[in-house]
Amino acid sequence: MSVLSLADVYRARRRIAGRVCHTPLIESQSLSEKAGTAVFLKLETVQPTGSFKLRGATNALARLAEQGCRKVVTASTGNHGRAVAHAARALGIEATVCMSALVPANKVQAVRALGAQARIVGKSQDEAEHEALRLVPEEGFAYVPPFDDLHVIAGQATIGLEIVEALPDVANIVVPLSGGGLFAGIAFAAKSANRAIGLIGVTMARGAAMHASLAAGQPVLVEEFETLADSLGGGIGLENRYTYALTRDLIDDTVLLSEASIARGIAHAYRHERLVVEGAAAVGIAALLDGVLPAERIKRGPLVLVVTGANIDMDLHRQIVDTASPQADSHTIL
Template identity: 50%
Template sequence: MTYLSFREVWEAKKRISSFVHPTPILYSEPLSDHTGAHVHLKLEHTHPTGSFKLRGAANKILSLDDKVLKKGVTTFSTGNHGISVAYVAAELGIPCTVCISNRVPKAKVNRLKKLHASVEVVGSSQDEAEARCAELEREDGMTVIKPFDDREIIAGQGTIALEIMEQCPEVDEVIIPLSGGGLLSGIAFVMKSMEPSIHITGVTMKKGAVMHESLAKGKPVILEESYTLADSLLGGIGTENRYTFPMTQAYMDKGVLVEESQIEEGLIFTLEHHKMVVEGAAATGIGHVLHSNDLKGKNVVVVLSGNNIDHDVVLNLLAKS
């Protein structure tokens, strides 16, 4: 089955060019020495919104016509997608309401408010926030910008893969944080379309790993959310998931669950060795690499997905280390 076309990804690249500039790839000598691999870091946390989500949000919103845009947009988000939707909406001068759960860290809430978005805190899960967005769509005519299960969103994230292939064409494996699957679906689709032998690894935290459990059960499931350092990976995938569940099924070669201690280790390693602060979701890939024994000799790209983390969390981790 065809879930997406290469044309859509190239169209996304052109459409978002005024909002999104290519992000660098950094060769990690410390990780390469540690693993015996050639490890590169794709720095998606360097976008002005602090995460890769800007790509998909910009592509979706810019695909809407002016009449629809005037009524505004709304989204449900654990933070990064909401920040990106709010950023694009602010740049375009259109109304924006972001619905979030009470688990979203303070740093992300403050960032949303600085972008002049209307923020509604709804319940303790992303599913509850999603239900509120549906109400806003019915009542006010706002367009819901889904975080992941949407063709334009996936195509936007797929532009990362175009850059990886240009920057590191010798890549053998791409390690990608996995939550709703928009990031992995977009990158994996492009990679597998160009070179099927490229290995796609999805990494997620053990607590509330909805996509991982859904793949194991063969259908989307609902899990209760709980605290994790990788809070950006929280949230359901939707029981009526149309794209990212089957695309993850089709294109992911291996799914890995990462311990909280490994996420902490990845975050501290990135700070100490590369002087970069990333959030827990981004550190899952580093944490996995630090404990992998099957990467030797490979050309590996690890996607650092975002940097929106509370300062207090970083300070507490440094105090523990």
């Protein structure tokens, strides 16, 4: 029996209503032509904080506010911290966000601009998390995990509800894979509607903690590297309570991508979809362009790529668009 229930997801949807966008699901002509099947983009890029993370953070903080909480701390690779800062400001809660030195400066600045305190600690997500957890007993904070929390997962699961309601015949959903909060939530909601829906996780080749943990059969530590998909960095926690098991039980395939592939995905999104996306958001597009999504699954019917965020440094984005090879844009995949 799952630790998460559909009732949890529907409660999350009611709790975040009016605070979070119901995001568009649009068909991509260019990607549909390449895949030989209808390809849709779920655009979490339009959220007020530019990322899906606002869903889980808002659900978790709104619940804490109901309990009288007035001070929270979290660890983040950037987008979760921004979401916590946004939700905290709206709810009148004090927020502190711990981040590593690998978090891009634009994401740190965005957290501070929303009124939260940003603490830069160490060179990995794990070090930032240790600092956040230290503050819980020492300074009386409530901790808001970036992914391994049922209320965060339930908030992200509302994306899955929106997908299956808008596209009941969806055959496959491609989800960026990191700590597993997004993947577990979407997969749970989608497979609760139709167990036959395929769930494919996509991540970068270097430092992919959930992929390594699934291969090992248990949560493991991985070295964290700089990557264009910076939002997918960090460990899943050796004491992972929820997202590892949920992801293990619900995932159908995992795909790893090179940095060059991620860059091509970012460039394609801009050139062909008129979308500015960060590296983590481009991995589904990149996997489709590279032809590495399982062909037997793709041929089954409509495919949804979850486009998770737009929070890329614009100087870096310009450089990628100017230099990324368009070679992957020029061939048919299937």
